[in-house]
Amino acid sequence: MAEEEKDPCIRCGHQPDKTDQYCVRCGAPLVNKCTKKKSPLHKGCSKVNRSDAAFCASCGSPTVFRQAGLL
Numbered sequence: 001m002a003e004e005e006k007d008p009c010i011r012c013g014h015q016p017d018k019t020d021q022y023c024v025r026c027g028a029p030l031v032n033k034c035t036k037k038k039s040p041l042h043k044g045c046s047k048v049n050r051s052d053a054a055f056c057a058s059c060g061s062p063t064v065f066r067q068a069g070l071l
Protein backbone atom coordinates (compact mmCIF):
# COMPACT_ATOMS: atom_id res chain seq x y z
CA MET A 1 0.00 0.00 0.00
CA ALA A 2 1.42 3.38 -0.99
CA GLU A 3 1.85 5.94 1.72
CA GLU A 4 -0.50 8.83 1.39
CA GLU A 5 1.32 12.13 0.93
CA LYS A 6 -0.39 15.20 2.26
CA ASP A 7 -0.38 18.37 0.21
CA PRO A 8 1.91 21.07 1.54
CA CYS A 9 0.31 23.94 3.45
CA ILE A 10 -1.65 26.11 1.02
CA ARG A 11 -0.50 29.28 2.77
CA CYS A 12 3.16 28.77 3.67
CA GLY A 13 4.22 25.61 1.83
CA HIS A 14 5.25 23.71 4.96
CA GLN A 15 5.07 19.93 4.54
CA PRO A 16 2.79 18.61 7.28
CA ASP A 17 2.79 15.24 9.01
CA LYS A 18 0.22 12.77 7.74
CA THR A 19 -2.05 13.19 10.74
CA ASP A 20 -1.90 17.00 10.98
CA GLN A 21 -5.19 18.82 10.50
CA TYR A 22 -3.71 22.31 10.71
CA CYS A 23 -0.36 23.73 9.68
CA VAL A 24 2.01 23.86 12.67
CA ARG A 25 3.75 26.90 11.19
CA CYS A 26 0.91 29.24 10.30
CA GLY A 27 -2.29 27.63 11.57
CA ALA A 28 -3.94 27.24 8.18
CA PRO A 29 -6.27 24.26 7.79
CA LEU A 30 -4.73 21.42 5.78
CA VAL A 31 -7.87 19.41 5.02
CA ASN A 32 -10.35 21.20 2.79
CA LYS A 33 -13.52 19.98 4.41
CA CYS A 34 -17.01 21.20 3.70
CA THR A 35 -18.36 23.65 6.32
CA LYS A 36 -21.98 22.49 6.10
CA LYS A 37 -23.00 21.64 9.66
CA LYS A 38 -25.52 19.17 10.88
CA SER A 39 -28.89 20.84 11.42
CA PRO A 40 -32.52 19.78 11.88
CA LEU A 41 -33.02 20.28 8.14
CA HIS A 42 -29.80 18.76 6.88
CA LYS A 43 -27.65 15.87 7.99
CA GLY A 44 -24.54 17.89 7.33
CA CYS A 45 -21.72 17.30 4.88
CA SER A 46 -18.31 15.92 5.75
CA LYS A 47 -16.91 15.81 2.23
CA VAL A 48 -13.19 16.48 1.89
CA ASN A 49 -12.67 18.55 -1.24
CA ARG A 50 -9.68 19.13 -3.48
CA SER A 51 -7.27 21.73 -2.11
CA ASP A 52 -8.27 24.25 -4.81
CA ALA A 53 -12.01 23.96 -4.16
CA ALA A 54 -13.57 27.12 -2.73
CA PHE A 55 -16.96 25.44 -2.55
CA CYS A 56 -17.96 21.88 -1.74
CA ALA A 57 -18.28 19.66 -4.79
CA SER A 58 -21.06 17.75 -3.09
CA CYS A 59 -23.37 20.43 -1.65
CA GLY A 60 -22.06 23.86 -2.76
CA SER A 61 -21.34 25.22 0.71
CA PRO A 62 -18.10 27.14 1.30
CA THR A 63 -15.13 24.95 2.15
CA VAL A 64 -12.82 25.40 5.14
CA PHE A 65 -10.15 26.94 2.88
CA ARG A 66 -12.65 29.46 1.56
CA GLN A 67 -13.84 30.33 5.06
CA ALA A 68 -10.27 30.80 6.25
CA GLY A 69 -9.66 33.26 3.40
CA LEU A 70 -7.14 31.00 1.66
CA LEU A 71 -9.04 30.85 -1.64
Ligand SMILES: [Zn+2]
Nearest residue numbers: 009012023026
Ligand atom coordinates in the same frame (compact mmCIF):
# COMPACT_ATOMS: atom_id res chain seq x y z
ZN1 LIG B 1 1.27 26.88 6.82
Ligand SMILES: [Zn+2]
Nearest residue numbers: 034045056059
Ligand atom coordinates in the same frame (compact mmCIF):
# COMPACT_ATOMS: atom_id res chain seq x y z
ZN1 LIG C 1 -20.57 19.75 1.32
